[in-house]
């Protein structure tokens with residue numbers, strides 16, 4: 001374990017922002033994590049996982065702890081399901097592929113989501129009708145203040161749409177070190193009713209899909225819409241999809257009868273922010289080295305050497321414009337640092 005100084009974080013965030021860490025350490029064992037947390041000279045800390053859900057707008061004046069704990073194991077299994085534990089530093093998609101190779105079902109719709117296993121519960125990652133919480137059993141986390149381990153059950157985590165206790169009251173207090181999943185071994189529950197998946201499976205001429213084929217369909221859809229962070233820096237959806245009241249929706253519908261919408265309850269409706277941003281004219285707009293992705297307006301991109309602050313400003317202009325046109329406030333999904 002070696003503490004480095006003035007390290008560029010460009011390779012450690014999928015937006016590819018060239019901000020610096022004042023101090024940096026990569027953590028490959030829980031014991032090193034505990035010792036680092038006890039160092040009196042590094043009381044300001046910043047926990048870094050896959051760096052896939054943040055926008056760095058300045059240098060990080062702290063000790064960056066890069067959580068690099070590795071390992072996947074089958075903890076137990078019965079005829080129909082397996083309990084699998086993955087360490088926090090495992091790459092999410094590599095873990096999904098490992099599950100598919102073992103024919104363990106439950107995470108296939110979450111294929112190709114950037115980031116690491118340990119950060120997936122923080123925002124309850126989700127795509128194509130599935131959320132992390134659907135296969136989640138519990139996670140192990142270290143309390144930063146005491147270095148004590150605590151197990152969080154699904155109930156403890158208070159999972160919601162792109163939200164959990166780790167983004168709310170326990171923000172900055174715990175470091176997730178591993179996650180336990182319950183996965184099916186047979187009689188897999190296929191979730192293919194999300195429009196794009198069934199269309200893609202038809203294109204692939206697959207009638208009775210396996211979990212591996214569902215994954216292939218999801219990968220094809222994502223690759224067609226979402227930029228690969230290795231080629232164009234991005235953090236996936238920059239904004240959350242807003243939820244508005246039925247009353248506001250009725251008003252909007254008079255001006256925009258074609259507005260896509262997903263009822264949440266009898267009084268509230270979710271509106272795709274991507275549609276609002278496209279309608280406001282931002283889709284595919286490029287400003288120097290940054291802009292709005294041409295195929296999915298919810299994604300802001302760094303073409304090369306954009307500054308975090310430039311992308312933040314663009315996001316604010318988008319928010320103000322959406323407010324002005326639609327009277328809807330859209331909230332950032334990524335963490336602004």
Ligand code: EPU
Pocket residue numbers: 126127128129226235236237238239240241260272273274275276278283295296297298333
């Ligand atoms: N739409 C547009 N223009 C756009 C983008 C979307 O009109 O530029 C419309 C689409 O036509 C469709 C609707 O918006 O009617 C929904 O689009 P899509 O299926 O692409 O999903 P989304 O709501 O934009 C959410 C997640 C994605 C996830 C997809 C698929 C959020 C904030 N985003 O996007 O998650 O992959 O659903 O499940 O909930 C991420 O979190 O990083 C992410 C990529």
